[in-house]
Every structure is written in structure tokens, then in C-alpha cells.
Amino acid sequence: MNKRRICLCLVLIMALSLMTGTTALAAGETWTVTCPWAPDGVASLVSQKAASLSTEYSEDITLVAEAIKGDAATVNTWVLDNQAGDPSLVFVGEGLLSITATMDPAKLQFGYEDFVFVENLYSSVFVLSADASLEINTIDDLKAYVAGADEITVATNGATGSEAFLAAALFGSMDAGDALKLVPYQSAAEAAQAVTRGETDFAVSHQSQILEAYNQGGVTVVCAFDEGPIANGPFAGVEGVGEYGYPYFRNRCFIMAPAGTDEEKVAELKALYDEILADEEVVSWLHDTMLLEVDTMEVEAVEEHVANVKAIVEEYLDIVQPEG
Amino acid sequence: MLQHIVPASGLLFTLQNILWINIGVFIGAVFAAIPGLTVILCVILFLPVTYSMSAIPGMMFLLGIYCAGGYGGSVSAILINTPGTPHAAATMLDGHPMSKAGRTKAALKIALYASTFGGVFSALALLFLGPQVAKLAAQLGTPEYFMVCVFGLTIIAGVSGKSMIRGIIAACLGLFISCIGADPMTSYDRFTFGINRLYLGLDVAVCLIGLFALVEIVSRAESKPGELHMDTRKMRDNGTITREEYKRMARPTLLGSLIGVMVGIIPGTGASEASWFSYSQAKNMSKHKEEFGHGSVEGIAAAESANNAVTGATLIPLLTLGIPGDGTVAIMLSALMINGLNPGLTLFTTQGDIMYAIMLGLVLVNIFMLIQGKLLTPLFAKVVSIPQEILTPIIVIFCFAGAYSVNKNFFDVGVALVFCVLAWVLRKLDMPPVPILLGLVLGRTTETNFRRALLISNGNPKIFFSSIYCWVFVGLIVLAVGAIIRGKLNEKKRPAQEE
Amino acid sequence: MKDKMDKLGARLREKEIRIPVDLTAGIVFFLVAGVILLLMPSQVAVSERDVVNGRAFPTMLMALMMICCALLVGKELYKIAKKKPLEYKTVNLLVEVKALIILAILVITYVLARTTGLFVVGAVFCALAFLLYFRCTKPLYYVITVGLAVGIWAVFRFLLHVRF
Numbered sequence: 007m008n009k010r011r012i013c014l015c016l017v018l019i020m021a022l023s024l025m026t027g028t029t030a031l032a033a034g035e036t037w038t039v040t041c042p043w044a045p046d047g048v049a050s051l052v053s054q055k056a057a058s059l060s061t062e063y064s065e066d067i068t069l070v071a072e073a074i075k076g077d078a079a080t081v082n083t084w085v086l087d088n089q090a091g092d093p094s095l096v097f098v099g100e101g102l103l104s105i106t107a108t109m110d111p112a113k114l115q116f117g118y119e120d121f122v123f124v125e126n127l128y129s130s131v132f133v134l135s136a137d138a139s140l141e142i143n144t145i146d147d148l149k150a151y152v153a154g155a156d157e158i159t160v161a162t163n164g165a166t167g168s169e170a171f172l173a174a175a176l177f178g179s180m181d182a183g184d185a186l187k188l189v190p191y192q193s194a195a196e197a198a199q200a201v202t203r204g205e206t207d208f209a210v211s212h213q214s215q216i217l218e219a220y221n222q223g224g225v226t227v228v229c230a231f232d233e234g235p236i237a238n239g240p241f242a243g244v245e246g247v248g249e250y251g252y253p254y255f256r257n258r259c260f261i262m263a264p265a266g267t268d269e270e271k272v273a274e275l276k277a278l279y280d281e282i283l284a285d286e287e288v289v290s291w292l293h294d295t296m297l298l299e300v301d302t303m304e305v306e307a308v309e310e311h312v313a314n315v316k317a318i319v320e321e322y323l324d325i326v327q328p329e330g
Numbered sequence: 331m332l333q334h335i336v337p338a339s340g341l342l343f344t345l346q347n348i349l350w351i352n353i354g355v356f357i358g359a360v361f362a363a364i365p366g367l368t369v370i371l372c373v374i375l376f377l378p379v380t381y382s383m384s385a386i387p388g389m390m391f392l393l394g395i396y397c398a399g400g401y402g403g404s405v406s407a408i409l410i411n412t413p414g415t416p417h418a419a420a421t422m423l424d425g426h427p428m429s430k431a432g433r434t435k436a437a438l439k440i441a442l443y444a445s446t447f448g449g450v451f452s453a454l455a456l457l458f459l460g461p462q463v464a465k466l467a468a469q470l471g472t473p474e475y476f477m478v479c480v481f482g483l484t485i486i487a488g489v490s491g492k493s494m495i496r497g498i499i500a501a502c503l504g505l506f507i508s509c510i511g512a513d514p515m516t517s518y519d520r521f522t523f524g525i526n527r528l529y530l531g532l533d534v535a536v537c538l539i540g541l542f543a544l545v546e547i548v549s550r551a552e553s554k555p556g557e558l559h560m561d562t563r564k565m566r567d568n569g570t571i572t573r574e575e576y577k578r579m580a581r582p583t584l585l586g587s588l589i590g591v592m593v594g595i596i597p598g599t600g601a602s603e604a605s606w607f608s609y610s611q612a613k614n615m616s617k618h619k620e621e622f623g624h625g626s627v628e629g630i631a632a633a634e635s636a637n638n639a640v641t642g643a644t645l646i647p648l649l650t651l652g653i654p655g656d657g658t659v660a661i662m663l664s665a666l667m668i669n670g671l672n673p674g675l676t677l678f679t680t681q682g683d684i685m686y687a688i689m690l691g692l693v694l695v696n697i698f699m700l701i702q703g704k705l706l707t708p709l710f711a712k713v714v715s716i717p718q719e720i721l722t723p724i725i726v727i728f729c730f731a732g733a734y735s736v737n738k739n740f741f742d743v744g745v746a747l748v749f750c751v752l753a754w755v756l757r758k759l760d761m762p763p764v765p766i767l768l769g770l771v772l773g774r775t776t777e778t779n780f781r782r783a784l785l786i787s788n789g790n791p792k793i794f795f796s797s798i799y800c801w802v803f804v805g806l807i808v809l810a811v812g813a814i815i816r817g818k819l820n821e822k823k824r825p826a827q828e829e
Numbered sequence: 830m831k832d833k834m835d836k837l838g839a840r841l842r843e844k845e846i847r848i849p850v851d852l853t854a855g856i857v858f859f860l861v862a863g864v865i866l867l868l869m870p871s872q873v874a875v876s877e878r879d880v881v882n883g884r885a886f887p888t889m890l891m892a893l894m895m896i897c898c899a900l901l902v903g904k905e906l907y908k909i910a911k912k913k914p915l916e917y918k919t920v921n922l923l924v925e926v927k928a929l930i931i932l933a934i935l936v937i938t939y940v941l942a943r944t945t946g947l948f949v950v951g952a953v954f955c956a957l958a959f960l961l962y963f964r965c966t967k968p969l970y971y972v973i974t975v976g977l978a979v980g981i982w983a984v985f986r987f988l989l990h991v992r993f
Binding site: 044045046050051054055057058071072073074075076077079080082083109110113115159164165166187189190191192193195196198199200202203205206214217218221222291294295296327 | 374514
């Protein structure tokens, strides 16, 4: 019995010291960074990585990353709970600022004016992948296929996310909007699997989410939703739809502070993020593992991005969500 | 594979890894044993700890939490009739009656042994059959997933209590509740009544807190003052499991492990479904059906082996195809990716040693879970002797903290309270709560796959019979329905014969 | 005070209500399903292009629920016609009043935690309220329970970083 008690005490002490240890990490001023999406998503992962490096680059600011799934609902709560001066940051992207704001503004209890832009955490170039049996490798192949197709099925993560609008914009601008059938899946991984087993013709996804299916030969990667070809990684050289004049946007993750936050503090936070995002290890991790790009931005570029996506959403809304 | 085993063992068997496994197992078991705190919540809260570690200790720590959480959920199910996690609800049906009969330690031990067997079984399946099984699972598509859900719904018959009609009504209610929120196929809101937060839908873990944990607190109203303290003389066992009971455990444990592995490899399904499938099949195949729901050894063994057998199996699609099998594993994916490992078959050639170390580690995790479980069982068993005056508010506080922590919002605490009231009303009307939980667990997947399949086929229902796998599931559904009808006929005959 | 409550309790304990449980359940859930079907058009928007729209699945469920309820009610009406005994459930008033008190403790705990934004306030109230409910007279139990309530909050707040 004594041995048992000693063992239990040891494990208990280990667990407690671990928990206290993690608390002790948070020294200096602690800024909580709220990611309103799934804790296993790309944004949360990059945020955690950045937070884990914050103490290396700053003695005054410690970033603590948290992920609270809930999208607009989480940001609504965040806006209500945080005022200027509160050490709190939140992520918003084109999904909230452009898509939800256009499709369902009632869901948002905030506007762009409720935030101050700090930095863009990353940029992700979505890709269009095709069932390998269709043998579509380039945009010209795609055009030929679309010209002869009565129905085009595209797997997307969710019904009205960035992926759905990119697919609608591409096929809509190829005059194939009527033939397009968007098939929503619960996750990007499910969507990637759907195209691999031929359940749909195409899928739109982050590069990292289709990589394994591509490595196994189940899909071909047709094009990237960007201005030019992909520069790095396993999909380097894949054509960008922008080269052919088709609409596109990148997926971005804006780090925001509450409106009215001291300008100096915002500059300090931006500088910290810029340093972390310039760290060689982070850069290579973003490129090689996450297949993302470091893409630091200024306010003007953010506003331009939001407006561009909004324009695309408004133009292709009837394809994604036809009126009843 | 063999060329990787030796270097993988070298990477795995370090003091640091063994320490992290043990910390993970301890935290997972204790966390999941507390009503309201789920395994996924535990993994989310402790994930940041792994960011400063390399891949193997990080994964070992998280796997420790994951596996021990599978077992830990059963502890509160057995002790206080409140499943610590959704997948322990099936264990509760027999675990608590056995505990009430004074065999708390025996019930905990049966759950522990069955969990360990299921865990080791699935770890070995992962180690030896991973890539092959994953390729097979990858061929299952939307119509096959729908068939799995329909098969799952046949379980309702087994958990409806005396009246199947009441069970179906309760299941319909559960399935309907799962429709609340944004329509997964169109994003239009459904039954949100203008409440903004409802478009996210209702979290199963939050509903579970109300349906099973809080309502159990309200049911204290039924207890008399003399029942506030457990009569420790009633705890007549010292945890002994008889040879006969071991024999009876064998078949459902093996069956549960097989079912757990099969369910685990199908992404989107998880431990809850597995434990119900297994429980239902064990009941159908048992010679002692009448004991189910009254402290059956087979019932506990079937449910527990299945929910722990899911742990290794969900890692199969994750490690081989990069597809997380369930929510918890999806979060574990982060621990790999943050270390620069993008899971998939490619990784088996580029980082084979690390992959095999993780897979071997899962066996080790289960062994340490058994050791710690044996040490903790007497301690856990003491919970039943804590005075109700102290235990009751503590359970409530944990439930509220757990409900809040799911989405870090008080709205979910309110939802748990609403479900508590609903469960109390249902009790008064003799409606079984378990089919509601089943409906909640299966609802969204059933509807989404049904509608998506018809969207793909332009409304042609032939899609549900379009592959050999569909037909296999049709066969299983027919068998299950046949067994239900046979069971009902036997039930009708029995009283007639007794008369 | 204690005596008065005991007397009231004794009086309530004797009061019982018998509910024809299948009949009541059948009628209640039939009505629930009916109301949901009526609310469907206002609560679920659909598009003409949907192959299977968002109303289909809940409509199927509610239809099935109504059929089952009709069967349940029909069975009971048949029993009434044949003068067979119905299934009854006895509800004791004292139990229901006590259940309402417990529910009130839960609701007040929630309201206190939510309005103050401090979970610990609700937790301490919950601990004290249940001790009073159980008529606990041992000071040690009060110390232990309140201490645990604060301890749980502290672990979540400071170690697990759940801000409440």
C-alpha cells in the first residue's frame, strides 16, 4: 500500500509541476491570441508556433495562443469582452470580413472598424486538384474538360467557405456556373479523400491538405488560386489562375487588436510578429510542412484584399447559394 | 517494417518518453473520470505543453491522455451513474448497477482489463496492418458512411428499455436536436429561433452533461436523508473477478476490440459509436441477455474494449493517409505537424523510425494505463463513500466548468441546464435518455451523408447500393433487424411460457 | 423553522399524482412534433436547386415521431376500450418540490457565475446551497466543500488558463 501511495504521489507531483511549469512560462505582459477556428486547423497551428517563440523575441510580451471554435460567434464574444487596452488579439480572415459580411451580416456583431490591424500571420494559396483518372494537369486541360462537361462536381470544405467561392469564381468565369455542383464536406481531409476515390471530379483545398493524396497518385494538381505559378514546395510550377485572367484570392489570417489600442503597442506587437515570422526555422516550417507563405502586410493591402474577396463573393453568390 | 523496429525501440525506450507517457496517462484518466471534462478538452488544454517537445515525447504524452481518457470516462459512469465522457455512456448501463450491488472495484477492474485489451489489440492492428487497412477504409465513401449510420441506428432497439416505440420517439428527438444549427449542406440556419450562438449547433459533450450528469444531481431529490452516506458494508467485494466472469468477458472483449478497430478506421465515427455497436452486438449474442442493464460483466467488457480499441484504429488513417479519424486525433495531428512531420505513407519512408516509435509507443501507453489503473482503482472506488453533501456540489462545479470550457462560453452552461430539465421531464414520462444521446451522436453524420449521397447521384437512391461495401452494410443491417425481431418474439413467448 | 419544514415535507410526501404515462408521453410528443412541423417553413430556408433540402430530414423524423406517438396513444385507447389497466407512473409532490429546489440552485449558480463573470462566485454559492439543502451541520464539511469549490476554479483559471 505504501509503495502504491508513493507511486501515486510521484505521478501527481509530476502532473502538478507540469501544469505550474506551463504557467510559469507566461512571464511579462501576456497577450492572449484567440483563434476562432478549430484547434487542429492551420491558423491555430501557426498561432501556437508563433506563441511558443514569443518569449525568444520579446522580454515584454508573451503571446498565449488559444483556439475557441465558433467563427463569427467567437469573434462576437471577443468584441464584446475586449476594449482598447486589453491585452487580447483575435484572428479574422476574408471568411468573416468578406463572405459572412456579404451573405449573412446579421451573424456579425462587429465590423472592420472594431479592430486595429496588427499583422497577417500567413498566406495560403489554395489549389484545385482533380481525380487522377481524368488526366487533367493544366488549365488548358481543364478548359477542354469544362467545355465538354454537363456536370462538374467539386468537393469543398463547408458549403460557403473560401473554397466554395474560389470554385464558383473559376468555373463561373469559364461560363460553367450552371454545370457546377459544389459538394460540401465536413473537413478539408474528407474533401481531399472524395476526389481521390472519384466521388467528385475536383476539390479545392490548402496545399498541405491534398499533398498525401497527390503523393499516392490519387489526384493531379491542376492550378493554384494565385496570380502566378506556385514558387516553392512540392507543387512548385503549378500554374496560377491569374495568368489566364480568372479571379482568385489568397487565404489570409489577420491578427487584430481591439479598436483604439495604443499605436505604439500595436507597432510593438507587429514588430514581434515580424521577427517571429522572419525566424529561419519558422519560415522553413511554413514552407516545407504547412506549405504556406510568410506574407507580412500593411493596412492598405488588407483593405484591398477584403474588398477584392467581397467583389468575388457578390459576383458568384448565386452559384454558391442560389436563391430559394 | 522490421528494419525500423530496432531503431524505433531505441527512440522510444527513453526515460523522458516513459515519464511523459505516465504523466499523460495519469492526467487523461483523472480528467476523463470527472463528469463534464472530456478527453478532447483535456488534449486541447495540454496541447501547448507539447510544442516545446520533439515529436515522440509530445505524441507519447498526448497518446497517454487519449488512451487513458478512454478508460477514465468509465470510472464516473460506474461510480456515480454519470459518464465522464460520451463514449462511456454504454459502460454506465451495467457498470453502475454492478457498483450499486457492492462490486465497485470489480466493475472498475473489468472496465480496466477490457480497455487495456482493446487498446493493445488496436495498437497491434495499427502496427501490423496500418497501411493495408487504411487503403481499404479510404475506399469507403458517402453512401457507405450513410449505411454505417443506419446500422448504428439499429442499436436503438437494444437501448430502448421496455418499449421500443418510446425508444424510437426519443431517438427521433435526439436526431432532431442534432439538426439545430447551420445546415451543413447549405449553411442556412435551422431552428435557431434568432439565437445567434445556436447556428454552431449543440455540442454532444454539453448535452451529455445535462442529460446524464446534472439530471443525476436533480434525482438526489428522490433519495431519503438516510441514503446520503454510502453503507460501506455494502461494498462486499475486494475486486475479485471469478474465473467464470473472466470466461464470460473473453468473447465480448474480443468482439468489442474488433468492432472498435473497424469503427475507428472509418473517419468521422468514433468511440461512442463503437461502444454502442459493441454493446448491442454483445447483448444480441449473449446467453445472459436478461443481465444486460443490471450489471452484466459482458456489457461492461463489450463497451469498454470497443471504446479503447478505437484509439489505435483512429491513428491508422491519420498516420497513413493524414486523415484524422476523430476530433481528438485531429488535434494530435498538430503535435506532429508542429515538429515538421506531415503524416502520410510518404512519412513511413522518410521518417519510418519515428512513425514506428509512435506506433510501438501506443502498446506501451496501454501497458502503463493498466499499471496506473490498478494503482488508482482502490482510490477511485473510495469516491462512492464520499458523503453526498460534499460530492454533489463538486460534481455540479465540474459539470459547469466542463460545459464552459468546451467553447469558453456560458451559453453552453445554459444549454446543459436546458438538457437537464428536458431529461427530468423525460424521466417522469419514462422515456429512455440513451436513444437521445445516440440520435445526437449519429444525427449530423446520418443526415449529411444521406443528403450528400443524393446530391452526388442527382437524387437517385441507387447510390446506396452502388458498391460491394454498401451491400455488406445492407447485410449487417438485415441481420441486426432480424436479431431485434427475434429478440422481441422471444420476449413475447417468455411470459407466455412462464404463465 | 426546521419543524415547520418537516411538517410541510410530511404533508407533501403524502400527496401523489398518478400519470397515465404512455398516453401522456404520446400526446406530448405528438404535439411537440406537430409544433416543429408548423415552425419548419419559418425556421428552415431552402433553395429550389437543393436535391434534398434542409427540411427533408427533420420532416421525416417528425413524421416518424408522430406515427410512433399515434401508436402509443392508440394502444392506450384500445386498453381503455377493452377496460384493461393502463400504465401509470406515480409522481410524489415532495420529490418534485425538492427537484425544483435543486434546479433552482443550479440556475442561480449559473446566473451568479454569468452575471459576475466570476465562476468562483457561483461555485461557492453552489457548495453552500447544497450543504444547506442537505441540512449539513458539520462545519468541517463546509470548509472542505467551499475549499474544493475555490480550488477547482483556481486550477481551471490559473493552471489550465480557462478565463472565467
